[in-house]
Structure formats: structure tokens, C-alpha cells
Amino acid sequence: MEQSGQREEFTRWAQAAQPQLLRGAVLLTCDQQRAEDLVQEALTKVAIRWSRLRTTSPHAYARKVIYHDHVSSWRKRRHEVLTATEVDEPQARPEPERRILVLEALRALTPRQRAVIVLRYFDDLTERETADVLGVSVGTVKSQTHLSLRRLREAAPELAEFLREESR
Secondary structure (H helix, E strand, O other): OOHHHHHHHHHHHHHHHHHHHHHHHHHHHOOHHHHHHHHHHHHHHHHHOHHHHOOOOHHHHHHHHHHHHHHHHHHHOOOOOOOOOOOOOOOOOOOHHHHHHHHHHHHOOOHHHHHHHHHHHHOOOOHHHHHHHHOOOHHHHHHHHHHHHHHHHHHOHHHHHHHHHHOO
16 A cells, blocks of 8 residues: 555544544543543554554554553652543543542542553453553453452442442
């Protein structure tokens, strides 16, 4: 495929993938601006490698870039205490009260726990896919999921029934 054809193919893919990547990044970071930056960085890295990624899984690669760039940033700022303001989700918002509760509960998790929950339940990845993105074993994903769901139930008892349904 010629260069301009690959460019057009990447542009179509990026436009289709951006809303889902942004939603996952917003939930991961609890910060709209940081999420937009992460998605932009991921799309740039995918574009550079498009000729190789276009036949495999560019979406999985972009998700992995978002997670790893996020981890790198919070490791550098580990001692800083950040508080996020209300995050605008790029898609339709079901039940604003539940959305606020979920975002507040997600903030109570560690960054790795939040990543496990976002990848498993918001991006609908399998345990194996989540393990691949995070670079950990499937057993770690299972234990982190269990601990994260318990911590979410404690942080937001109002969501307990909703979380029971999600963990099935």
C-alpha cells in the first residue's frame, strides 16, 4: 500500500478508536486533560509504527502505550497529591449520580488497581489481555481485581449491588 493510502487508513482508524481510548484514559487518570494528552501520545506512537501495527492490533498497542505512559508519569510524581475535578466523559452519560459515585470510588484505588478495573470492566478485556497490557501474570490480575472490587465496595457502599453484578 502506498504512503498516502496508509496515512488515510491510519486516519480512519484513529478517528474510530479515539473515543474509546479517551474514555479508558479518562477513567484511568480521572483527569480529562491528562487523558487527552495520553491518547494523543499513543496515537502518535501508533502512527509511527502504523505499517507494522495495521495488520496486527493497533488498538491493543495504543492501550498499552496509554497505560505505560500513565504509570511512568505517576511514578515520577509519586509524592505529589493530586486531586481531579469533575471529568467530562466524551460519550453519553448514563445516570449522573452513579457516574459521580464511580469516579469518586475509582479515585480511592491505587493507580494499578484502577488500571485493572478500567481494563477489565470498562474496556471489556479478558484477564489474559489485561495481564498483557499491564505486563503482569493472570494471577496478579485476578488478585488485583478481587482487591480492587472489595476496595470499591468499601469506598462506595451505594454501588455494592452494581459491583456484584459486574464481578460475575
